[in-house]
Amino acid sequence: xxxxxxxxxxxxxxxxxxxxxxxxxxxxxxxxxxxxxxxxxxxxxxxxxxxxxxxxxxxxxxxxxxxxxxxxxxxxxxxxxxxxxxxxxxxxxxxxxxxxxxxxxxxxxxxxxxxxxxxxxxxxxxxxxxxxxxxxxxxxxxxxxxxxxxxxxxxxxxxxxxxxxxxxxxxxxxxxxxxxxxxxxxxxxxxxxxxxxxxxxxxxxxxxxxxxxxxx
Numbered sequence: 001x002x003x004x005x006x007x008x009x010x011x012x013x014x015x016x017x018x019x020x021x022x023x024x025x026x027x028x029x030x031x032x033x034x035x036x037x038x039x040x041x042x043x044x045x046x047x048x049x050x051x052x053x054x055x056x057x058x059x060x061x062x063x064x065x066x067x068x069x070x071x072x073x074x075x076x077x078x079x080x081x082x083x084x085x086x087x088x089x090x091x092x093x094x095x096x097x098x099x100x101x102x103x104x105x106x107x108x109x110x111x112x113x114x115x116x117x118x119x120x121x122x123x124x125x126x127x128x129x130x131x132x133x134x135x136x137x138x139x140x141x142x143x144x145x146x147x148x149x150x151x152x153x154x155x156x157x158x159x160x161x162x163x164x165x166x167x168x169x170x171x172x173x174x175x176x177x178x179x180x181x182x183x184x185x186x187x188x189x190x191x192x193x194x195x196x197x198x199x200x201x202x203x204x205x206x207x208x209x210x211x212x213x214x215x216x
Contacts, residue, residue: 002191005212007049007096014195014210017183019176022199022206024098030076034069036097042067043100046075047209048083052090060086065100072097101208103201104160104168108176110140110184110193118184122150122177124159125197142181147174160200172205189215 005013008026015021023040026049027033037044048061060082063075076095083092105125113119116139123135136153138146151160151173160170176198184190192213199206 001215003214003216004051005210005214006051007047007093010210010212011207013212013214014207019179020204020206022099022101022208024096026094027076027097028094030073033076033095033097034072037066037072038069040097040099044072045098045100046072046079047096047098048079049093049096050083050087050091051093052087053083098208101197101199101206103199103203105197106173106195106200106205107135108180108193108195108198110180110190112191118190120150120177120181120184122173123154124156140181141185142178144174144178147177147181150174150177166202168200168202169204173200176205187214191215 008024011021011024025036025040027036033046043065045062045064046066050061053061061079063079066072066075079095080092083090107121107123107125109121111119111121118140120138120140120142121135122137134155136150138150142150151157151170154160160168160173180193180195184193190212192211194211195207195209197208199208
């Protein structure tokens, strides 16, 4: 049976597979949200957790850069109150508290084409993916050469190569692409996957959000 994994379920799935995921936890009330945020370390982001809402930003379900417990509690109340008001009868699981990511935003996707089978997509996230549609594709499985070419084919490759005069180790991106390819090859039940955003910086690479369609 196909299932859509969202929120902490999807992040936990990737983390168990050994992928770098930003620290996160589900909070059921504002007090728990504040405690979790303190444990994770400020600044944090709060994100709505509901199986009935896929696009959290459009639903006003994301608040970023919270600096202390007071801001976290206020954000929890704002997100949950808006959800209850705008989505009567829909299920609210709570709010995900997550460490704030930093760096360039990437997007990595997997889709299944009727002719070619599983296909891997990669691009820069944020304004680049929306404004420029700057992405590259390869059929899965890919090898190290494919991963390198996927990065170099982007129109915004120069941004990746030298963002704000900082040096990013592009091999961490190539490694992520290879590992996603291997995961899909090993787990044929994965139909679609959307990692967006993935943050990359001089400190490394971290998955912030993911959506997975999978047979469980």
